[in-house]
Amino acid sequence: MLEPESELLHEWLLHSATAAPGNSAIVEEERVTTFGELLAQAQSLALCFCEHGIQPRDRIALALPKSTDAIVAVFASLLVGAIYVPLHPRWPQERINAVLTECTARLLIKGDGAPPRIVDLETGASIAWPAPARHEADLALLPQMTPEDTAFILFTSGSTGRPKGVELSHRAVSAFVRWTAREFQIISGDRIACPSPLGFDLSTFDIFNMALCGATVVLVSDHIVWMPRFLVQFLRESRISCWYSVPSILAGMLQEGRMAAHSYPDLRLILFAGEVFPAPTLARLQAAVPDAVCANLYGPTETNVVTWCRVPDKFDGVQTLPIGHACPYAKVRIDESSGELLAGGDSLMRGYWNRPEETERCFITLQGKQYYRTGDHVSIAPDGNYLFLGRLDRQIKRRGFRIELGEIEAALLGHEDILESAAVAIDIGSKGVAITAFLRLRAVGAVTLADVIAHCGRHLPPYMLPDRIHFLDAIPKGNRGKIDYLALERIAEGMNRGD
Numbered sequence: 001m002l003e004p005e006s007e008l009l010h011e012w013l014l015h016s017a018t019a020a021p022g023n024s025a026i027v028e029e030e031r032v033t034t035f036g037e038l039l040a041q042a043q044s045l046a047l048c049f050c051e052h053g054i055q056p057r058d059r060i061a062l063a064l065p066k067s068t069d070a071i072v073a074v075f076a077s078l079l080v081g082a083i084y085v086p087l088h089p090r091w092p093q094e095r096i097n098a099v100l101t102e103c104t105a106r107l108l109i110k111g112d113g114a115p116p117r118i119v120d121l122e123t124g125a126s127i128a129w130p131a132p133a134r135h136e137a138d139l140a141l142l143p144q145m146t147p148e149d150t151a152f153i154l155f156t157s158g159s160t161g162r163p164k165g166v167e168l169s170h171r172a173v174s175a176f177v178r179w180t181a182r183e184f185q186i187i188s189g190d191r192i193a194c195p196s197p198l199g200f201d202l203s204t205f206d207i208f209n210m211a212l213c214g215a216t217v218v219l220v221s222d223h224i225v226w227m228p229r230f231l232v233q234f235l236r237e238s239r240i241s242c243w244y245s246v247p248s249i250l251a252g253m254l255q256e257g258r259m260a261a262h263s264y265p266d267l268r269l270i271l272f273a274g275e276v277f278p279a280p281t282l283a284r285l286q287a288a289v290p291d292a293v294c295a296n297l298y299g300p301t302e303t304n305v306v307t308w309c310r311v312p313d314k315f316d317g318v319q320t321l322p323i324g325h326a327c328p329y330a331k332v333r334i335d336e337s338s339g340e341l342l343a344g345g346d347s348l349m350r351g352y353w354n355r356p357e358e359t360e361r362c363f364i365t366l367q368g369k370q371y372y373r374t375g376d377h378v379s380i381a382p383d384g385n386y387l388f389l390g391r392l393d394r395q396i397k398r399r400g401f402r403i404e405l406g407e408i409e410a411a412l413l414g415h416e417d418i419l420e421s422a423a424v425a426i427d428i429g430s431k432g433v434a435i436t437a438f439l440r441l442r443a444v445g446a447v448t449l450a451d452v453i454a455h456c457g458r459h460l461p462p463y464m465l466p467d468r469i470h471f472l473d474a475i476p477k478g479n480r481g482k483i484d485y486l487a488l489e490r491i492a493e494g495m496n497r498g499d
Helices: 009-019 035-051 068-079 093-103 136-141 170-183 203-213 228-237 247-255 279-288 356-362 405-413 449-459 485-497
Strands: 024-028 031-034 059-063 083-086 107-110 117-120 150-156 164-169 191-194 216-219 242-245 269-272 293-298 307-310 330-334 340-345 363-366 369-380 386-391 395-398 401-404 418-427 433-441 468-471
Touching: 009 035, 009 068, 009 170, 009 203, 024 035, 024 068, 024 203, 031 035, 035 068, 059 068, 059 093, 068 083, 068 150, 068 203, 083 093, 093 150, 093 164, 093 449, 150 170, 164 170, 170 203, 191 203, 203 216, 203 242, 228 247, 242 247, 247 269, 247 279, 279 293, 330 369, 356 363, 395 433, 401 405, 405 418, 405 433, 405 449, 418 485, 433 485, 449 468, 468 485
Parallel strands: 024 216, 059 083, 059 107, 083 150, 191 216, 191 242, 242 269, 269 293, 433 468
Antiparallel strands: 024 031, 107 117, 150 164, 293 307, 330 340, 340 369, 363 369, 369 386, 395 401, 418 433
8 A cells, every 4th residue: 555645644544544444453452443433433533622612733631541542532633733642541640630731731531431531621521422423524624734733742751840741743753654664664464563552652653654554553451561471462362563662571571471482473573662672681582583573763752763773683692782873864963072862853853842941951953953962872883873871861761661760859859758859770680770769757757658659659650650768867968968879879789689
């Protein structure tokens, strides 16, 4: 099937639904939705939005589990020129409220039942989820958009304690998805797994390659994403041909799911991104699926993927796997003074939603081109590939999610009995990183460990919760009175060893 020329994401769905309306677009357990059905549902919901006054650039928040209805809401939002804002329903209510306020959402779609509930956040009124129907004659009434218009906002961890929204245009997403479709030869017969939540940028590969190429996206239930044995069973029984996830999920499938004990005749492509893949584990993956192409994709949410490399045949598990070379739509270079990777090009974000000063700080203009400061320390290997050396700040990755340790500290300081907080992360091998929070209390015994855990649960999403919480009489400081994080890391490493 020929690719549509448009860079507008919803027009890809229109194209695929016209070319092959009876082909499967989404598989959600026993529920199968064809392209014709997906378009009809999205059109009905889009016209419902219009009837309730939704205008281009209005924000529609999706507090939905990963589901067919959530994808319908994605395309319905795009059809009316609105900006969708995915929220994970397992986030604490305080965080959800903060994001709704930050993006001034007009509508909130929530619920884990069928159909979802739609709430007008200006009036508090409930709106009925419409029945699907084809509305070709009414589509002419929908607004005209350009590729520069914002498609969605992804909220990530913020060092000040407030999540910040990355504003991504149709063109930015199109650049990445079109490249993957061509580089990895995605076709209508592919069955693409979707293990990532909609608020995680990895899911753009799954959902929009489905729309662009007429492929089938097979949703991985949120209940089994971190249950390796069920994932391995899903991979085989769903006849998945393309897989894209964070390395820690694949590591779990290898170690706990006994992935190497089975064969996967349909699996031809494994992509991974979001965190470092330990080389020995990666070598085991390649041995377990010798007929699949494996590739490492790199890039922060603000740029999506900007570099990549294919895993060499018979990867030895000893050499360091690079983050690769620039994608054809990307511009990358190293800041000579700091060694920081700078990334630009067509996939670059428009900026942080409603934060012009922070947007200005993270960009740099060199030779007339705009680059994003990634905060990643890199070098260039003799073969021209970039090598990741670490972070230049206190940001970490866990399960692919970006975490500002400062946000954890800020959340802890929100408790009236906590005077000081410090969070550190240590490497625990193939399982990623472990976070330890150190606290100085207002008075000894002023708060219990259970109280602190409950407080964290009310303010932080599950992936940001500390693995350990330790009370100290004093937080170690350096000569200038700043927290000595290296000393705290040594303490955390000793605790991890059981010293």
